[in-house]
Every structure is written in structure tokens, then in C-alpha cells.
Amino acid sequence: MRTAPGESLIGTRPARLLAGFVVLVLLLSACERNVSYQYRWDLFFKSVFTPSPLILGGLGLTVAIAVVSQVVGVILGVLGALGRLSSAAPIRWLAGFYVWIFRGTPLLVQITFVYFGLGVAGIYAWDRHPLFGIAGAIQAGTVALALNEGAYMTEIVRAGILSVDIGQMEAAKALGMTYRQAMRRIVLPQAARIIVPPLGNEFNNMLKTTSLLVILGVGELYVTFSRLNGTLFAPFELFLACALWFLLLTTIWSFIQSWIERRLGRGFAPTDSGPGWRGRLFGSRLRPIEDPSQVSGGR
Amino acid sequence: MTQISPHILDALGTVGPASGTVVQATDVHKWFGRLHVLKGVSLEVARREVVVIIGPSGSGKTTFIRCINHLEKIQQGRIFVNGHLIGYREANGKLVEDREKNIARQRQEIGMVFQRFNLFPHLTALGNVVEAPLRVRHMPEHEARDMGRDLLTRVGLAGKLDAYPAQLSGGQQQRVAIARALAMNPALLLFDEPTSALDPEMIGEVLDVMKALAADGMTMIVVSHEMGFAREAADRVVMVDDGQIIEQGSPDEVFGSPRHERTKAFLSKIV
Numbered sequence: 001m002r003t004a005p006g007e008s009l010i011g012t013r014p015a016r017l018l019a020g021f022v023v024l025v026l027l028l029s030a031c032e033r034n035v036s037y038q039y040r041w042d043l044f045f046k047s048v049f050t051p052s053p054l055i056l057g058g059l060g061l062t063v064a065i066a067v068v069s070q071v072v073g074v075i076l077g078v079l080g081a082l083g084r085l086s087s088a089a090p091i092r093w094l095a096g097f098y099v100w101i102f103r104g105t106p107l108l109v110q111i112t113f114v115y116f117g118l119g120v121a122g123i124y125a126w127d128r129h130p131l132f133g134i135a136g137a138i139q140a141g142t143v144a145l146a147l148n149e150g151a152y153m154t155e156i157v158r159a160g161i162l163s164v165d166i167g168q169m170e171a172a173k174a175l176g177m178t179y180r181q182a183m184r185r186i187v188l189p190q191a192a193r194i195i196v197p198p199l200g201n202e203f204n205n206m207l208k209t210t211s212l213l214v215i216l217g218v219g220e221l222y223v224t225f226s227r228l229n230g231t232l233f234a235p236f237e238l239f240l241a242c243a244l245w246f247l248l249l250t251t252i253w254s255f256i257q258s259w260i261e262r263r264l265g266r267g268f269a270p271t272d273s274g275p276g277w278r279g280r281l282f283g284s285r286l287r288p289i290e291d292p293s294q295v296s297g298g299r
Numbered sequence: 300m301t302q303i304s305p306h307i308l309d310a311l312g313t314v315g316p317a318s319g320t321v322v323q324a325t326d327v328h329k330w331f332g333r334l335h336v337l338k339g340v341s342l343e344v345a346r347r348e349v350v351v352i353i354g355p356s357g358s359g360k361t362t363f364i365r366c367i368n369h370l371e372k373i374q375q376g377r378i379f380v381n382g383h384l385i386g387y388r389e390a391n392g393k394l395v396e397d398r399e400k401n402i403a404r405q406r407q408e409i410g411m412v413f414q415r416f417n418l419f420p421h422l423t424a425l426g427n428v429v430e431a432p433l434r435v436r437h438m439p440e441h442e443a444r445d446m447g448r449d450l451l452t453r454v455g456l457a458g459k460l461d462a463y464p465a466q467l468s469g470g471q472q473q474r475v476a477i478a479r480a481l482a483m484n485p486a487l488l489l490f491d492e493p494t495s496a497l498d499p500e501m502i503g504e505v506l507d508v509m510k511a512l513a514a515d516g517m518t519m520i521v522v523s524h525e526m527g528f529a530r531e532a533a534d535r536v537v538m539v540d541d542g543q544i545i546e547q548g549s550p551d552e553v554f555g556s557p558r559h560e561r562t563k564a565f566l567s568k569i570v
Contacts, residue, residue: 176407
């Protein structure tokens with residue numbers, strides 16, 4: 001971030017954001033204040049700085065479920081996108097049907113249907129088929145999240161593939177590559193650059209959406225805090241701490257994402273490729289072009 | 300400006316035997332929906348021959364060369380390259396589109412250079428050149444890299460091996476594209492208006508490379524309006540109009556004393 005002359009530090013964006021946050025918390029604690037309420041900040045600090053194994057377990061489960069669901073979702077998305085772009089009509093219809101169903105119904109309904117619906121009807125007994133030692137609600141919940149994610153990723157990957165110039169596929173074919181080779185080696189790597197920013201959004205969402213598995217009683221981060229609150233009853237302190245933990249996860253992810261984008265940007269932008277982590281966290285203004293020849297040198 | 304030593308071409312074996320027919324197209328018809336683009340085009344190209352195709356835009360010349368490596372389907376006629384029927388097999392006297400693998404194998408013999416270069420932007424210049432030898436021909440990596448380096452040196456880009464396409468000028472990109480096509484050691488090179496997307500000062504460097512290839516005996520079909528190139532390098536100029544070949548002959552004949560009215564009208568516009 002650059003500070004123009006005459007612009008004080010308080011005017012920069014991160015400082016403004018931080019100030020806004022502090023004011024908000026002060027307002028929250030001042031307005032409509034229940035005078036008899038005794039804040040138990042010890043609970044807050046304890047669950048943030050010296051979290052119990054229960055909280056750490058919930059944190060781990062949240063990350064694990066989110067990562068597995070997202071990875072499976074991306075694989076389903078690539079397959080779905082290739083299906084939707086297939087020259088064989090039945091495959092196209094199948095992929096279209098999948099996207100239609102999973103984008104068209106609430107995720108909450110999908111989660112309950114996959115676990116309770118399939119389980120009770122005896123179509124799939126989630127408790128009896130452990131996969132990597134994982135069975136029951138966790139398995140069902142992960143499957144439901146992955147299936148839902150796959151539908152959204154299908155559209156994201158499809159958009160990425162369609163954004164690659166048709167001349168790339170033609171050049172690859174003219175060199176003797178098959179459709180598969182051309183897709184894998186030429187088109188998908190270029191599509192990846194387009195796919196990663198929305199994929200980052202998706203995973204950010206996924207980290208938080210795992211908390212929906214509360215209805216299956218999966219002990220992830222939100223459920224852990226919810227249970228703690230059940231015994232301690234300190235919703236203000238505990239859910240504030242819970243929010244901070246989620247914020248930590250999504251923040252770490254934003255670092256990882258900007259690193260990935262930089263790597264994928266190689267060969268595309270001669271100078272800068274996308275916002276760095278500062279820009280990503282606090283938003284960045286358009287930078288002035290310092291050397292126009294650097295930018296127009298692309299052709 | 301660009302130094303290209305022809306003997307390296309020979310050393311790398313880009314030049315086939317000096318006899319025979321490479322391309323034999325007979326009565327090729329092509330429709331885009333209801334639009335009849337090619338109306339019975341027949342053309343034979345001998346080994347080591349350089350054919351330049353000229354004609355007004357929309358006349359079907361680009362479509363025709365795209366049919367030769369089956370980037371476009373044809374609805375009637377036959378195209379043979381090196382004796383292989385391209386893109387189709389015959390079943391009960393009917394043409395059926397061939398299996399993808401066979402088409403891909405046929406395309407390995409036919410290099411193509413595009414108007415908009417179509418380099419792979421996520422690969423370096425060397426990466427672009429070695430991609431197909433590595434993935435399609437399964438050439439050992441060090442061998443492919445050596446060859447790629449030689450080819451890029453030959454098109455005057457020895458210093459740009461690790462540059463990405465976005466860091467190269469149009470003329471440099473097109474020269475990488477030519478090296479990329481040569482890397483598959485094709486029997487035939489197709490050029491689809493290779494200089495029409497270039498700034499004027501870059502046209503020369505690309506034409507120099509093409510002239511060197513022609514002088515070296517590469518079989519080439521070039522869609523281009525570069526008269527200088529045609530006069531210097533072409534064995535034959537073919538005039539296409541409205542989906543048909545209306546006139547052909549040596550550059551002197553076609554440019555010097557065109558017989559057809561439409562050729563005269565066309566030439567008067569581009570000179």
C-alpha cells in the first residue's frame with residue numbers, strides 16, 4: 001500500500017477496517033447492554049489462546065472435512081465439466097442433470113437426505129462401510145458436501161475451459177495430440193488460472209459450510225463450541241471465539257490462494273499477477289502503471 | 300536479419316525424398332450449414348513443392364487448408380496426404396469419420412502455422428517446441444530439448460528459449476510457432492496467413508524463415524497475399540474464388556499475365 005502525500009495513515013484501508021471493527025465491538029457492548037451480564041472474557045481468551053483438545057479436535061475435523069469435500073468436489077467438477085462439454089449427448093445430459101439437482105436443492109436437505117434418507121431406507125448403511133476408518137455421519141456429511149460442491153465446481157471448471165481460446169485446442173490437435181492429451185496438457189492448465197479465484201471462494205465457503213453438519217451431530221468446530229455453550233452458557237464469549245477460529249482458517253487459506261495464483265500466473269502477466277495477500281485481505285486500489293512499456297509489451 | 304543455415308534442416312531430416320505426391324485433393328466440398336464454402340476443389344502438391352494460395356477473403360482458401368489436416372470436416376471428395384486418406388475411412392463406398400487416434404496420427408505428419416500463432420501461453424518457447432515430441436512421439440527429454448534448441452536457434456531465437464510467448468514480439472512468436480511445427484518433422488507444412496496478424500516491420504523476419512524452408516525443399520501450402528514471398532519462393536500460385544480454384548500457374552504467369560477477370564480484379568486490389 002502506498003500513502004499519497006497529504007493522506008494520513010488513518011486513511012489507508014487496513015487501518016480503516018481495523019478502526020471500524022473496534023468501533024463495532026464497542027457499540028455492540030455498549031448498546032442494549034444488559035447491566036447484570038458479567039462478561040467472562042477468561043472463557044473467550046482460554047478458548048482462543050489455550051484451546052482445549054476438544055476445540056482443537058473440532059478444528060481438525062472442520063479442516064479435514066472441508067479439504068476432502070473440496071478435493072472430491074474439484075474432481076467431480078472436472079469430470080462434470082468435461083461431461084457437459086462432451087460430444088456424446090447422453091453424457092452431456094447426465095452431467096447437466098447432476099448440476100441441476102445439486103444446485104437446485106438446499107444443501108441442508110441434501111445432507112439430511114444423504115445421511116438419514118439413504119440410511120433409513122436401507123439404500124446405504126453409512127455406519128457399516130468405513131472408509132479410511134471414517135464411517136457414519138462424518139462420512140455421509142463429507143459425501144453430501146462433496147456432491148454439492150462438485151455441482152458448483154462443474155460450472156466453474158466449464159467456464160474456465162470455455163475461456164481458453166479455441167485456437168489452443170486446434171494447435172494441439174494440429175500437432176497430433178488427441179482430445180484427451182490436448183485437454184490435459186494444454187487446455188486445463190490454462191483454464192486453471194481462470195478457475196483458481198472462484199475455487200478460492202468455494203473453499204472459503206466450504207470451511208464455513210461444514211458447520212451445517214451440526215444437524216448430523218458431526219463434532220466439527222461449530223458443534224464443539226455449541227456444546228461448550230450448552231454446559232457453560234456464555235454465547236457471547238464462546239461464539240465470538242468460534243468466529244475467530246473460522247476467521248483464522250479462512251485467512252490462512254487466502255494466503256495459500258494468493259501463492260497458488262502467483263504460480264499459475266507465470267507466463268501470463270509480464271509483471272504483476274493479481275493482488276498479493278495484503279491486497280487480498282484489505283482490498284487494493286488499482287496501481288498506477290509505472291512503466292507502460294511493461295504492460296503493452298505483451299504482444 | 301535472421302540467419303538461417305539451410306544445411307541444418309537437412310541434418311535434422313526435415314526434408315523428405317524428392318519425388319512423389321504429398322497432397323492429393325479431389326473434388327472437395329464443404330458446407331457450413333447451408334453455406335457452400337468449397338465447391339469441388341482439386342489440388343495436387345508434389346514433394347518439395349511450394350504452393351501459395353491467394354484469393355479474396357471468404358473465398359474458402361483458409362477453410363481448404365484446414366480440411367487438409369482435418370480441422371474441418373468435408374462432406375464430399377477425398378484428401379490424401381502421403382497416400383493416407385485424411386480424416387475418413389471408406390465403408391460401403393461412403394465416407395465415415397475415422398477414429399480420433401488415427402486422425403491424430405495423420406496430423407503428426409502435417410505441420411500447421413496459424414494466423415494468430417496459437418502458441419501455448421503457459422509454456423516457454425522451448426516448452427512449446429518440445430511439447431508434441433515429448434507427449435506425442437515420446438521422445439527422450441534430453442533429445443527433445445537438444446532438437447528444440449537447434450530449431451529455435453535456426454529461427455533466430457537462441458536467446459529466447461526460456462521466454463514465455465507473452466514476452467515475445469509477434470514476429471518472434473510466429474517463428475516459435477514455425478519451430479514448433481517443424482519439431483514433429485512433418486512431411487507437409489500448412490501456413491494459414493502467417494504474416495497477416497503481424498506488424499509490418501515483423502513480416503520480413505517470418506518470411507525469411509519460410510523462404511529458407513522453401514529453399515530447403517520443405518513441401519508447403521501457404522495461404523498468403525505476400526507477393527514478394529510468392530515470387531521468390533513459390534513454385535505455383537493458386538487463385539481461389541467463391542470456393543473454387545479459378546486459375547493456377549507459376550508466380551510469373553498468375554501475377555504477370557492473369558487470364559481470369561476475377562484474378563485481375565483481385566490482384567489490382569492487393570498490389
